[in-house]
Each structure stands twice: as C-alpha cells, then as structure tokens.
Amino acid sequence: xxxxxxxxxxxxxxxxxxxxxxxxxxxxxxxxxxxxxxxxxxxxxxxxxxxxxxxxxxxxxxxxxxxxxxxxxxxxxxxxxxxxxxxxxxxxxxxxxxxxxxxxxxxxxxxxxxxxxxxxxxxxxxxxxxxxxxxxxxxxxxxxxxxxxxxxxxxxxxxxxxxxxxxxxxxxxxxxxxxxxxxx
Numbered sequence: 447x448x449x450x451x452x453x454x455x456x457x458x459x460x461x462x463x464x465x466x467x468x469x470x471x472x473x474x475x476x477x478x479x480x481x482x483x484x485x486x487x488x489x490x491x492x493x494x495x496x497x498x499x500x501x502x503x504x505x506x507x508x509x510x511x512x513x514x515x516x517x518x519x520x521x522x523x524x525x526x527x528x529x530x531x532x533x534x535x536x537x538x539x540x541x542x543x544x545x546x547x548x549x550x551x552x553x554x555x556x557x558x559x560x561x562x563x564x565x566x567x568x569x570x571x572x573x574x575x576x577x578x579x580x581x582x583x584x585x586x587x588x589x590x591x592x593x594x595x596x597x598x599x600x601x602x603x604x605x606x607x608x609x610x611x612x613x614x615x616x617x618x619x620x621x622x623x624x625x626x627x628x629x630x
Contacts, residue, residue: 461524469517476517480510490534504515505541509534545593576618579626584619587612592620 461482466538468476487509491502512533520529523577573593577585583605591612 458525458527461530465517465520465526466522469520472521472590478512480514483513486527486530489536490531491538494538501541502577504539505534509537512537539595564610576623576626580619581615583607584615584622587615588619588623 461479462529463481464475464482467526467528484506485505492499493506495501511532513530516533520526538602580588586605589602590596590604591598596604598609598612602612605612607615
C-alpha cells in the first residue's frame with residue numbers, strides 16, 4: 447500500500463515539473479505532460495461513463511485542450527493533479543448538462559477525495575465559505591443553478607419561489623460575490 451502512495455507522489459511531482467517547465471516555454475515538457483495525462487483522463491472518465499467510449503474520448507480531448515489553453519491559470523504553488531482533475535470534472539459536468547443529465551457536485555467531490563485529491567474537498571469548503579457572504583436565498587439559488595446544475599425552473603420549484611426570483615437571486619448573489627472577491 448505504501449508503494450502506491452510513493453508512486454502517486456512521484457507522478458504528481460513529475461506532472462507538476464512538466465507543467466511548470468511547459469509554462470516556462472518548454473514545448474517538449476508540455477507535450478510530455480499532455481501525453482502523460484491521456485491514460486489518467488481516460489481512466490477518470492471511463493470509470494464514470496461506463497459503456498460510452500466515444501464520450502470518454504471526446505471528454506479526454508476537450509479536457510486536454512482546456513488544460514493547454516487555460517494553463518496560465520494554474521497556480522505553481524498548488525498540486526497539479528488536483529487542478530487537472532478539476533478541469534476534467536467541469537468538462538464532465540458540461541457533458542452531463544448537454545446530455546440533460548445531472549451529477550451532484552457533492553458526489554464528485556467525494557470521488558476525488560477518495561482518489562487522494564483532497565484539493566476538491568478544499569474547493570468545496572471555499573465555495574461554502576464564499577456563499578456564507580450572501581443571503582441564504584441567494585446562496586441556495588447559486589448552489590442549485592451554478593453548482594448542482596439545476597435549471598432555473600427546477601431551482602424555483604425546489605425553493606418554492608418564482609423563476610424570476612431565482613434569476614434575480616443568482617444575479618445579485620454573484621454580483622455580491624464578485625464585489626467581495628475584488629475587494630480582497
């Protein structure tokens with residue numbers, strides 16, 4: 447069991463080293479990183495999309511493109527694998543939305559924590575802390591529509607308010623969060 451932990455740590459170190467070198471302009475390191483991510487992402491998506499091989503490959507490619515195009519947003523002081531899996535998770539959520547399916551945010555966070563990527567749990571705590579800065583109604587509307595992937599109609603029904611009220615709550619809540627973050 448200990449050797450598995452050592453191997454995972456070594457992989458994280460290597461992935462992070464390639465990412466940092468890629469950010470510094472090393473094209474070979476960037477290529478090595480994207481190549482190394484292929485089996486990791488295939489495994490990640492295959493476990494969640496059983497029997498949908500075409501969707502798995504599409505999501506792998508979308509995620510690799512997103513990692514490449516958004517690499518400047520990576521914080522060099524953070525673990526790389528957690529960042530990459532967060533990108534993959536968002537691509538999968540987008541896929542489910544396109545397919546009119548929903549996946550609870552909480553379930554994905556538990557999966558990532560179980561796989562050793564506690565960064566997801568930390569991100570959830572960050573989201574919870576941020577949402578404490580807005581009214582409970584706004585926080586609930588944001589959580590249901592932006593995190594859980596519910597439609598405005600579904601969120602309105604669940605909260606017992608009008609669709610217009612959900613839209614206004616989300617808009618005002620996000621505006622308040624943006625102002626709060628800009629002030630930091």
